[in-house]
Amino acid sequence: KAGVTQTPRYLIKTRGQQVTLSCSPISGHRSVSWYQQTPGQGLQFLFEYFSETQRNKGNFPGRFSGRQFSNSRSEMNVSTLELGDSALYLCASSLRGAPEETQYFGPGTRLLVL
Amino acid sequence: AQSVTQLDSHVSVSEGTPVLLRCNYSSSYSPSLFWYVQHPNKGLQLLLKYTSAATLVKGINGFEAEFKKSETSFHLTKPSAHMSDAAEYFCVVSANSGYALNFGKGTSLLVTP
Secondary structure (H helix, E strand, O other), X not given: OOOOEEEOOEEEEOOOOOXXXXXXXXXXXXXXXXXXXEOOOEEEEEEEEEOOEEEEEOOOOOOEEEEEOOOOOEEEEEOOXXXXXXXXXXXXXXXXXXXXXXXXXXXXXXEEEO | OOEEEEXXXXXXXXXXXXXXXXXXXXXXOOOOEEEEEEOOOOXXXXXXXXXXXXXXXXXXXXXXXXXXXXXXXXXXXXXXXXXXXXXXXXXXXXXXXXXXXXXOOOEEEEEEO
8 A cells, every 4th residue: 555645755845935745645544634843943843634624723824724635635825925834734634533543654754944 | 930950961871781761740630741853854753652541651662751650750671772872862841831842951962872
């Protein structure tokens, strides 16, 4: 079974631009979560989607948004990029998103904002 | 709210010696706890998880962890370190609200020859 895939793997953007990241979950998984990883703040939860509905959202500004499609693939968008948005963005999938389930992580998208 | 504290930001061991990575948790009820490992420029890989079954949990690559409710701890151990174990290790708890994981700050494990 193929793992979680994320595209692109690397991105360079300038301040003020917007960016869209994509995540394809493991086949059969309907829950997709997004996390931001930075050296200073560590790993922080962005949001979680299940059956095209956002069920939970972390403490991030409204510039961060996401969506999920009917095939469970998910995208996240960051508008008006700031230097502090430079990070590794990780996507994870699980069957239903239940607390006891294992979350399977993708390799991440590394975003650099100049 | 559920949270975890990793007590050491860096741990250095010699190859062949035991590994101990410490984690304390805070939870209002029995939590689901995980240890993940991240090798450089790689994604996160699950080592093991505790979900209220056996308190001693065995994971991949010889790692294990013991859930101790009285001490609110979930320390990760391995009897003998290998060079390939050098990586960042994260203790993780499922959030009470569901659908999210709360990560510890991570412990960087260095294995010396």
